Amino acid sequence: GGGSDDEAGGEGKEAKLTMAIASAVIGPKEEVAVYAVAKELGYFAEEKLTVETINADGSVAALQAVASGSGDITPADAGSALGAVEKNVPIKAIGGLVQNWPWVMAVKPDSPITGGADLRGKKIGVISLASGSAPYARAYVKAAGLDPAKDVELLPVGVGAQAAAALNDGKVDMLALYTQAYAVIENAGTQLKYLTNPDVFTGIRSLTFSVGARDFDAKKDSYERFLRAAYKAMLFSAKNPEAAMKIGYKVFPQILAGKSADERLKADTESLAAWLKTATPASGEPEQFGDWGAISDDEWAKTQAYTKEAGQISGDVDLKKLWDPSLLSGANNFDKAAVLSKAANYTA
């Protein structure tokens, strides 16, 4: 498709949207980089949008929320979105968010494990067997030519302290978590060594903006404006993560949970930066970023294949039912320079 540029000026009517965060907690991730920044810097207001957030416990719950109208838009896992469409849940994906494969294997710094070949007989800690980390671990093992069912053991260790404890106590030999989760662990003082992902993982998409399909046409316009504000915020955050984090504290004071901003800022900024790295092009500087939200057919094909392998879908999903990139050109139509300069010169 291709959006009409005419609407780009934000001529649409006043609209209220609810963004479902696909996680029960607020942290230095999409809700800061996208929502908090867009809200605080007036990007939503410029689009005549009033946006609220709700926390849904995971991608499936978030997709259920937008499909049933409890929420409007959610950055949820692409695999879950494929699964939803296969089960005829009326949702549409309208723009990408996380571009790079966020999962990675980590071991203790003194571990003899250096790559997939050393995995035989090892225990891998995953978040839960029913989460993105288990299929990732299996795929990783398989890519190394081993049989994930026989050659390794997966143990559900959760994230954060629990995962760190499992690794430190030797209950598992390695962890299969997403980069931002590692940032949290490292910030708490546990040192890690990361294994490189084989090529098979490049191009597989995770967090992707999805909306309910039923009143899609009626809300199309406000979704486009939302995406634009969101991508502006992403650009701002990528340029100045620390500013984004400070804004995050302002909008979501609960992130501090009793601590002071000064105490937390450094660690949270690192954490947010780790997340931003997965959500922006793998190379280049923010000045060069463009084409926010684009997902290529090849990326979709890889994502489909991976999701099928993971068991989330049983066959190929008709992409036309899910993926509607028609809002993206309009969403990318904003003044990058203004955003960048604002980011460079931001003072609280």
Add this chain to the structure above:
Amino acid sequence: MAIKATARRAQTQAPASVSEDSWIEIDGLDKEYRPRKSAPTLALSDINLTVRRGEFISVVGPSGCGKTTLLKILAGLSPKTGGAVRIAGRDVTKPLPEVGMVFQAPTLLPWRTIFDNVMVPAEIQRLDPRRHRERAQQLLEMVGLNGFEQKYPHELSGGMQQRAGICRALVHDPAVLLMDEPFGALDAMTREYMNVELLRIWQESNQTIVLVTHSIPEAVFLSDRVVVLSPRPGRIAEVMDIDLERPRDLGIMSSDRAGVYVERIRRHFNAAGVID
């Protein structure tokens, strides 16, 4: 002390057909207990009895012969297995409001003071509280429980609890009064005093009273007729008219005629082989 009967007299509007002579009618009554776990027990067999309105009837019989069972059926508490029971022309299938009862065990509510326990029937039937509070107080004084109105049942002796139970059965001035060994836990003297008081209340109020007792002299002293039951299963062995003039006082019990009645009833027990 005179206990005034409250003006209210249970709304016993009997059907026109009911004669005052058959106020309570028991007709071929049978009762068999059928416990789930054990063998059935025949408690009452073919009981026939008609009680006049305002009559004072006593029931005597050996322990376990079915006296309590009979009262419970009259009270509408226990289903019969055969026969018919009517009070004031109405079949007794559930408790009737004009019936009051004194239970073999005092059965007071532990969470109520003695006074509030006595007030239970008045409260249930939503009777004029002021008048009945007064009556309750008079009754408690009559039975010697003044000073104990605000105590709780477990602070009373067995006999005191039983006396509270008697007050409770009298407080709403029921038209029919069923009493199951009301004086069993009282010493002989208090018992005699209570007998006299009961007679007085009965005479003032025109109540119909069915009294179960273990004391044959008490039965003779109080009653118009004494029903003698045989050992289990209870059958009517004799219904004896007590032809002593009223009003009676305790002195009458030393009369020969009373002695004859007592002796005749006693002989029933012996004939039935109750005692050696």
Add this chain to the structure above:
Amino acid sequence: MAIKATARRAQTQAPASVSEDSWIEIDGLDKEYRPRKSAPTLALSDINLTVRRGEFISVVGPSGCGKTTLLKILAGLSPKTGGAVRIAGRDVTKPLPEVGMVFQAPTLLPWRTIFDNVMVPAEIQRLDPRRHRERAQQLLEMVGLNGFEQKYPHELSGGMQQRAGICRALVHDPAVLLMDEPFGALDAMTREYMNVELLRIWQESNQTIVLVTHSIPEAVFLSDRVVVLSPRPGRIAEVMDIDLERPRDLGIMSSDRAGVYVERIRRHFNAAGVID
């Protein structure tokens, strides 16, 4: 029917100093109930009494005078507020194993059959089961409860439950037997029969018995001495020796001597103003 006393006799190895003449010693006993919520009640005041080993003592007194309280203190169930109580030379501060008791209310365990209820003391004291089962059976037959061994308490009449309670107190053949109106729920005939049986058991077994009763003739018929209590707070009004030869039978009650005792006790009640 002869109920054999089991060979075992409670291990009442009294200190050498304890004379058989002061087997139970009550010395200036006071008892005041002090409920948390209401005013205290003085139940017993300055009770002094010494009971010989093997003696049969009856306690009579108006309802609420403290008879049950006295038994409960003897049984070690209720703390005294003053004075001393000793049984076989030992201070009674908790229940002693050689004491058995019949309660004013039957207090059977609803989850046990009648037979198993009667066996409770034997079970508690881990006595030879075979011999005591036999004894329990004999006792149940004596009180006329044969055929009801396997029934549950709620399937029995009030008097039958009380009889079961008596069997329970006798089954382990206690050296001291406390009985709180054990025959209150029995008809006059059964009661007399039970009196005779109790006398027989007592004579065969050399038990010391303290019986609370409301029947003055019963007290006279059974006892060596009758303790008359005054109305609350209970004080000893008189301790009367009953000088009737033993063994006694019911005929003795029509003797003049017995009549005199009964009359004398009665007069105490009247003097105390218990009855009008």
Add this chain to the structure above:
Amino acid sequence: MATSNLVRKPAQPPAPSARPARRKFDLREKPQLWLVPTVFVVVVLAWEYGVQLLGVDEYVLPLPSSVVESLWQQLGDDQFWGHFWVTTQEALLGFVIGVGAALVLGTFISQIKIVEATLMPYIVAFQTVPKVALAPLFVVWFGFGLTSKVVMAAVISFFPMLVNVIEGLRAADADKIQMLTVFGASKAQIFRMVRLPSALPFIFAGLDIGIVFAILGAVVGEFIGAKEGLGYLLLQTNYNFDIAGMFAVLVVLSLMGLVAHFVIRLLQKRLAFWAEDTKVIGA
């Protein structure tokens, strides 16, 4: 006076006669025989059409028909039965441990006042802590296997049972305890002969709550970190957006709870029979 002895041998030997009378079967007397299935059908129909009428989406609350279809499929799957047994095992073990501990501790607490004053605050405090938050500790101490789920089930079924045991053991009738005391009963004998039977209604209420919560506990334990079990299956079906499959598992869990409930009620009828028989007919 005559020397007959009919108190001993009542004149009518057939006192307790014959055998318990058979009750005849009557549908009007047992309306549940048709009411229960009727209500079931109504509930299912209401669900089926309510979902459609209320506009609840199938991916939030699936139709009973799809749930049944999915259930059917699951029941034919060996793996499903594996999960089923794992959870059953965890729940039962946890139940037995939790309820057993509550019985023992409740006994102590109710008997020795001082134990209550010193222990109860910690028990209550611990209960108010959401166990999910302690998951890391559980895993550190009890590992990833069966144990941590059993502990979870035990911990959650423990408290309702404990409260009921304490309350129940206290509810015993003072007169009955006095009676036993006179006959020289030890604390243990009083406990066995009076306190325990008196507490049975409380204990069965505790067991009823306990078994339901034990199942819940096992499932929640599996949420935290498990490789098998119905809780794991719930996560898995949810992750795969197989909402009908998830509800099929929920149905199975419900049935487990129901069966356990009825077993406990049956046991109660057996063991606390006297409470049944004393019911008033009139009231």
Add this chain to the structure above:
Amino acid sequence: MATSNLVRKPAQPPAPSARPARRKFDLREKPQLWLVPTVFVVVVLAWEYGVQLLGVDEYVLPLPSSVVESLWQQLGDDQFWGHFWVTTQEALLGFVIGVGAALVLGTFISQIKIVEATLMPYIVAFQTVPKVALAPLFVVWFGFGLTSKVVMAAVISFFPMLVNVIEGLRAADADKIQMLTVFGASKAQIFRMVRLPSALPFIFAGLDIGIVFAILGAVVGEFIGAKEGLGYLLLQTNYNFDIAGMFAVLVVLSLMGLVAHFVIRLLQKRLAFWAEDTKVIGA
């Protein structure tokens, strides 16, 4: 016979005399006064040194000292009190609703046998379903705000109360009910005068379990999706790797549970006073 009347007016007027005797204060009589603090100190010390000795990582089980420090910091934070009140509100509202519904339904169920046969299976079935699995439904029906947490708290405190109410209302003494029946009491009067007072020990056990579970329910409700409340704070502190902070929140939750527990026990002493007084002294 003489015509005195001393049954009426006992010879000794001071029958119930004076006023209740004051008990004098004695530390030996109330050992809890020193035992409770002692146990507390022991528990805390055991925790502090146990953590170090057992080599439990501080980010799994923090030292009490760090927890206290963190707690102190939290208590000085306005935001914390906001969370606190939100959870308190959710828990109390949920408790009142859940327990109220259980009382009403329990009354129906215990009075009308057929209601039990038809309803109870669904209640038990619903109870065995992990509410977390129904979160999407809850959210669709009750939104992301206060309501869904209140519902969660209500739902979880409902069941223990219901079971206890049913059992308690049945436990009433048949004789007492008969007595009232004779005097013409309606079902409602029997309920008020006998069933309810008899059920109080059960009801208080239910309330005790219920309030603790209501707090738990509110917290779990917040886990599913909330922006405030102590449950949310738990997730957040955990996510932030602030384990001491998380335990500080747990301590606060424990204290909430404790206070609620003691309030309920106090109420019980007030309302079910007669049960206290009938206790045997000897046993």
